[in-house]
Amino acid sequence: xxxxLALEIxxxxxxxxxxRLAGTGGGTTLPGKxxxxxxxxxxxRLAARLRDGSAVVSxxxxxxxxxxxxxxxxxxxxxxxxxRAGANLVSGVASxxxxxxxxxxxxxxxxxxxxxxxxxxxxxxxxxLGNLFRDQLDRYGELELLAGRWRAMALxxxxxxVLVANGDDxxxxxxxxxxxxxxxxxxxxxxxxxxxxxxxxxxDSKWCVRCGTPYEYAAAYIGHLGDFRCPSCGHARLPLxxxxxxxxLNGLESVSFELVTPEGSRPVELRVPGLxxxxxxxxxxxxxxxLGASLDEIQAGLQGFSAAFGRFERIAVGDxxxxxxxxxxxxxxxxxxxxxxxxxxxxxxxxxxxDEIADGRDVSWIWDVDFEPLLAGLERLVAxxxxxxxxxxxxxxxxxxxxxxEVVPSLEDALDRALELxxxxxxxxxxxxxxxxxxxxxxxxxxxxxxxxxxxxx
Amino acid sequence: xxxxxxxxxxxxxNIYADRGNMAVLARRAAWRGHELEVRALGPGxxxxxxxxxxxxxxxxxxxxxxxxxxxxxAMGPALAExxxxxxxxxxxxxxYQLFGRFYRxxxxxxxxxAGLLPLHTVAGERRMIGDVLLECELxxxxxxxxxxxxxxxxxxxxxxxADPLGRxxxxxxxxxxxGYEGCRAGRIIGTYLHGPLLPRNPWLADxxxxxxxxHRTGGEPPELDPLxxxxxxxxxGVSAERARTRGGRF
Numbered sequence: 001x002x003x004x005l006a007l008e009i010x011x012x013x014x015x016x017x018x019x020r021l022a023g024t025g026g027g028t029t030l031p032g033k034x035x036x037x038x039x040x041x042x043x044x045r046l047a048a049r050l051r052d053g054s055a056v057v058s059x060x061x062x063x064x065x066x067x068x069x070x071x072x073x074x075x076x077x078x079x080x081x082x083x084r085a086g087a088n089l090v091s092g093v094a095s096x097x098x099x100x101x102x103x104x105x106x107x108x109x110x111x112x113x114x115x116x117x118x119x120x121x122x123x124x125x126x127x128x129l130g131n132l133f134r135d136q137l138d139r140y141g142e143l144e145l146l147a148g149r150w151r152a153m154a155l156x157x158x159x160x161x162v163l164v165a166n167g168d169d170x171x172x173x174x175x176x177x178x179x180x181x182x183x184x185x186x187x188x189x190x191x192x193x194x195x196x197x198x199x200x201x202x203x204d205s206k207w208c209v210r211c212g213t214p215y216e217y218a219a220a221y222i223g224h225l226g227d228f229r230c231p232s233c234g235h236a237r238l239p240l241x242x243x244x245x246x247x248x249l250n251g252l253e254s255v256s257f258e259l260v261t262p263e264g265s266r267p268v269e270l271r272v273p274g275l276x277x278x279x280x281x282x283x284x285x286x287x288x289x290x291l292g293a294s295l296d297e298i299q300a301g302l303q304g305f306s307a308a309f310g311r312f313e314r315i316a317v318g319d320x321x322x323x324x325x326x327x328x329x330x331x332x333x334x335x336x337x338x339x340x341x342x343x344x345x346x347x348x349x350x351x352x353x354x355d356e357i358a359d360g361r362d363v364s365w366i367w368d369v370d371f372e373p374l375l376a377g378l379e380r381l382v383a384x385x386x387x388x389x390x391x392x393x394x395x396x397x398x399x400x401x402x403x404x405x406e407v408v409p410s411l412e413d414a415l416d417r418a419l420e421l422x423x424x425x426x427x428x429x430x431x432x433x434x435x436x437x438x439x440x441x442x443x444x445x446x447x448x449x450x451x452x453x454x455x456x457x458x
Numbered sequence: 459x460x461x462x463x464x465x466x467x468x469x470x471x472n473i474y475a476d477r478g479n480m481a482v483l484a485r486r487a488a489w490r491g492h493e494l495e496v497r498a499l500g501p502g503x504x505x506x507x508x509x510x511x512x513x514x515x516x517x518x519x520x521x522x523x524x525x526x527x528x529x530x531x532a533m534g535p536a537l538a539e540x541x542x543x544x545x546x547x548x549x550x551x552x553x554y555q556l557f558g559r560f561y562r563x564x565x566x567x568x569x570x571x572a573g574l575l576p577l578h579t580v581a582g583e584r585r586m587i588g589d590v591l592l593e594c595e596l597x598x599x600x601x602x603x604x605x606x607x608x609x610x611x612x613x614x615x616x617x618x619x620a621d622p623l624g625r626x627x628x629x630x631x632x633x634x635x636x637g638y639e640g641c642r643a644g645r646i647i648g649t650y651l652h653g654p655l656l657p658r659n660p661w662l663a664d665x666x667x668x669x670x671x672x673h674r675t676g677g678e679p680p681e682l683d684p685l686x687x688x689x690x691x692x693x694x695g696v697s698a699e700r701a702r703t704r705g706g707r708f
Contacts, residue, residue, distance in 0.1 A: 134473065134519075142519040206469070212525050214469075355700070361588070362607045364653050367475030389692035393657045396689060397481040407689070 008035055008042055032087070032095030043090060046097040047106055047122035052078060054106030054122045055287055058115045059130025059166075061332040062280040063088065065272070066130060067109035068308040069284035073293050073301025074105060082107040085309060089114050093122065105291070112146055116153040126290040127157065128164040128283045129172045133223055133331035134204050134368075135360075143204055147171040154179065162290035164283060167238045168225040170205045170215065177238060185290060187242040187282040188227070190260070194247055194275060195219025195226055200334060200370065210235045221275055223331040242286040244278050251343035252323075259285060259299065266299040272312050274339040276332070310437040314427075317449045320419055321427040326437050327351075328359070330368040336431060337374055345377030346429050350418040352385040352411060352436035359433040363387050366394050375400055380421060382406050384414030385436050411439050461487055461494045461670045464510035466533070467518075468498050470526040471553055474609070476516030478654035479550070482663045483512075490683055492671070501529045505536035507543050511670035517551030517652065523561075527569040530556050534572035541574065544676075546645035546669035550655060554640070554648035555579040555612050575641045575648050576617035582634075584708055585611045590629030590651055591701035592639050596665055603627070604659045605697035606651025608639075614650075616641055623649050628698075629705035645669050658693040660685070 035042050047054055055074075057067045064086045071082050081100035083092045088111045096108065110118045112132070119127060129150065134143055154163060154175050160183060165176035167186035176184050189195070197217050199206060205224045206214055213232035220226035229236040244257040245265075256269040257278055270277055285298045293301070307313045315322045325340070327333040340346060355361050375398060383392040388409045395405055408414035415430075422428040432440050463483065468476070480496055487494040499505065518526065541547055549557040558577040561569045571578075592604045604624060613633035616622060622632065623640025631639035632650070640649035647666070649655065656663040668679035 142521075144519060144521050207521070207525060212521075361700075361704075362474075362609065362653075364475040364478070364607060367478030367481075367654050367657075368472075387693075387696060389689055389696055390658065392689050393693050394478070397478070397485050397657060399485075402686070402689075405689075407692070 005039075005042060005045060008039055031098045032091035032093065035094045035098055043094045043097065044121045046094070050081065050103060050106045052105040052291070053125035054108060055126045055128075055291055056108050056110050056115070056119060056122065056124040057128045057130070057283065057287065058110045058112055059128075059283070060112060060133040060135045060329065061335075062130050062276060062283070063109040065277065065308045065311050066128065066280040066283045066287075067107055069281055069302060069305050070287050071107055072305040073284060073288040073298050074107065074291060076297070076301070078105045079103050080105055080107050083109060090118060090121070093118055113149075116149050119153050119157065123158050124161055125158075126162040126164060126287050127154075128287045129175065130166050130279065130283050131169050131223075131225060131331075132171050132205070133329055134365075135329040135331075143171070147175075151175050151178070159183070164286040164290060166225065166279065166283065167240055168221065168227070168279075170209050170224065170228055170235070173238050174209045174235075185241045185286045186238045187286045188237065188240045189219075189221050189225075189247070189275070189278065189282075190240060190243040190245050191247045191257075192219040192227070194249075195221050199224060204331075208233060208235050222279070222335060225279070242282055242289070244282055247275070247278055249273065249275070249342060252339065257281075259295075259302075261285070261289065261295060263289075263295050266295055268299055268302050270302060271306050273343070274335055276335040310432075310441060315441075315444055315449055317419065317444055317447070319424045320422050322419075322444065323427055323429045324437060324440065325429065325431050326434065327369070327431045328434055330365055333369040333371075333431070337369070337371060340429060341373045345374055347377055347379040348382075348418065348421050348428065349374065349378060349380075350382045350384065350414060350428060350430040351391055352414070352430070352432035352440065353383070353387040353391040354385045354433050354436045354439075355387050356435045359435050363390050366391060371395065372398055378404065380404055380406065382408055382414050382418045382421070384408050384411050385433065388414075411436060412443055415440065415443060459492045459671060459674055461492055461511050461667065461674060462509060463494060463496045463670070464499050464505065464513045465496050466499050466513060466515040466530065466553065467501070467526050468516070469500060470522040471516040471518040473517050473519055473522075474551055474607075474652035475654045476514070476550065476652075479514065479516070479548070479656045479663075482654075482656040482660065483667060486660065486663050486685065487667055489685055490667075492667075499533070501526070505533050505540060507536060507540035507545075510540060511545055511673045512666060513537060513540070513545060513547040515547075515549045515553030515557065517553055523552045523556065524569065527556055527561075527571070530572050531570045534574060537572060538574055541644070541646060544645070544673040546666055546673065547574070547647070548666055549575070549646070549648040551610065551650055551652055554650060555610075555614065557646070557648050558614065561612060574646060575643055576620040577614055577641050577648075579612040579614045581611050582613045583611075585609060586630035586634050586708075588629060588707060589697060589701035589705040590631070590639065591627040591698045591705065592624030592629075592631075592651070593627055594624035596642065602661050603694075603698065604649075604651060604655070604662060605694050605701060606649070606653040606655050606659070607697075608650040608652075610650050614641075623647060626706075628701040634706075653697065658690060658697050660687050660690045
């Protein structure tokens with residue numbers, strides 16, 4: 001016999017409170033795990049209760065930021081159930097549903113591998129597919145496999161659900177092309193000044209998804225994302241429904257662009273930097289539009305957004321400032337490097353490499369990151385985390401002098417050392433992997449400088 | 459001295475940070491006063507025996523491996539001649555499988571390999587993923603360890619009498635059952651270990667460089683000057699510990 005849903009939710013909420021009281025975490029997944037154990041179907045029923053349905057965001061890179069941007073656009077007029085601290089497995093979605101008592105709209109960022117199951121359970125009204133890059137091969141398996149599962153998932157979406165897809169990613173464009181035009185929205189960049197005709201080392205989907213010939217690019221923006229065309233069979237980027245033109249990058253501070261939609265255009269100034277955030281903004285804009293947001297709401301929401309948790313987050317630490325830039329795979333880390341270098345390469349860096357499950361147990365990915373552009377200005381690297389020595393080797397073999405590298409495996413000692421090397425009034429750039437980012441935020445929170453993540457998320 | 463490395467299909471086979479292995483070879487050669495030039499060998503390129511001192515082939519995703527397998531197999535005879543004439547080779551992960559006689563996928567289809575190593579590979583159900591630690595003896599009496607990371611669905615079976623690269627101290631190895639990993643055939647080394655392999659196992663990088671220098675000079679593999687390898691030793695230690703505590707488990 002199954003307990004009534006209300007009782008299950010009550011138990012799950014109590015568990016969240018206990019988790020916080022016990023000081024073991026933010027209660028961001030425990031209630032969901034409990035509910036999940038009690039009754040896996042509860043997620044489906046909770047999601048079905050949402051008046052305005054659900055929107056789902058997935059991608060290798062940019063899930064948290066895209067969902068946070070969409071929350072900034074949609075949150076003003078609707079009460080959201082949103083897993084904003086990035087707990088993005090079924091249990092995290094369940095927790096967000098349990099926690100938001102009167103939510104009208106579900107807004108969920110979802111892990112790439114968990115997407116098929118979550119899409120089946122919450123039956124989204126709109127779904128955004130942002131990009132697919134190689135990431136944690138030890139956990140996700142190969143890109144083709146994941147793309148195949150996404151394709152099967154897209155074929156089973158509710159008939160009226162809108163599929164939002166990054167048309168600059170050949171795999172995602174191919175998935176979108178199988179969906180009727182009135183229930184799909186294709187977004188992409190339209191500013192070849194920021195593209196290259198050469199692909200980066202970390203480019204993944206280089207070969208035509210239909211015939212295997214290498215694509216030619218009129219403009220490659222990030223990794224394999226761009227305006228592509230197969231010279232052999234003609235497979236090419238779909239026409240863009242939502243795009244960004246006249247993009248201006250303003251160092252570490254901001255990026256502006258012209259948002260072009262079928263309803264018209266608006267200038268947008270984002271308070272986060274980099275081309276990758278333009279992609280995130282386009283995904284958020286297209287998703288919000290599919291849920292009925294107006295162009296004015298989209299513009300205001302994007303411009304009101306600051307930074308998602310640990311992604312380009314600035315934290316004041318006494319008289320110095322800490323800039324936290326999450327790195328987790330080659331494509332994402334390359335964009336962090338590119339943005340840092342464009343703003344003037346820093347002379348000091350704190351980089352933290354952990355190898356827990358959430359970071360990826362296989363640390364080989366650091367060798368596929370183009371860290372080299374940082375070397376020109378880098379005078380000191382403080383390498384930390386469980387795999388600090390491996391990280392130090394990455395820079396040693398890139399050509400950084402051995403005496404410019406300090407290996408400090410303890411994150412706390414490394415943070416103190418790097419802050420000590422930062423002049424008063426200066427900013428320390430820290431590049432942590434996922435669990436190192438959580439630990440780093442926890443450290444500064446304990447010292448009273450940043451709010452713990454479950455509060456920052458509220 | 460100039461060492462020339464032939465890097466096989468780097469556009470296709472580069473998934474597990476193979477360029478880390480190349481960077482280690484290049485730097486460690488340069489620190490000893492040698493220049494190391496890497497020449498990419500792609501589809502349509504010809505292998506001219508004698509041109510390269512060392513060959514390298516890395517791993518790819520299934521799709522890339524399928525795309526490139528016929529071209530690699532076609533290079534087999536020329537590579538065999540080059541290696542017979544004294545060149546060395548390192549084949550990692552997917553490249554290791556394709557250096558064998560064939561790879562049979564889950565539907566039973568076979569990809570023909572380059573036939574350079576006495577082995578074949580059959581796709582298995584569960585991927586073998588995790589840290590690995592091996593004990594090797596490439597030169598009689600010199601026991602060394604190799605620490606790396608493996609991620610493969612293929613089960614690799616060596617022919618009778620073929621030599622493995624090493625004994626598995628922790629991890630899965632070739633097929634998860636034999637207790638052995640990799641294959642060594644003269645100057646050819648094949649292995650599933652990435653991580654990448656050479657940064658945390660610099661002795662193997664130096665062994666390969668010595669073989670390459672021997673090919674270049676026509677003499678014996680030279681003793682290379684020692685380098686300060688403290689960081690490498692530390693990274694090796696952490697990786698070895700990971701293998702002991704969590705390697706070889708599904």
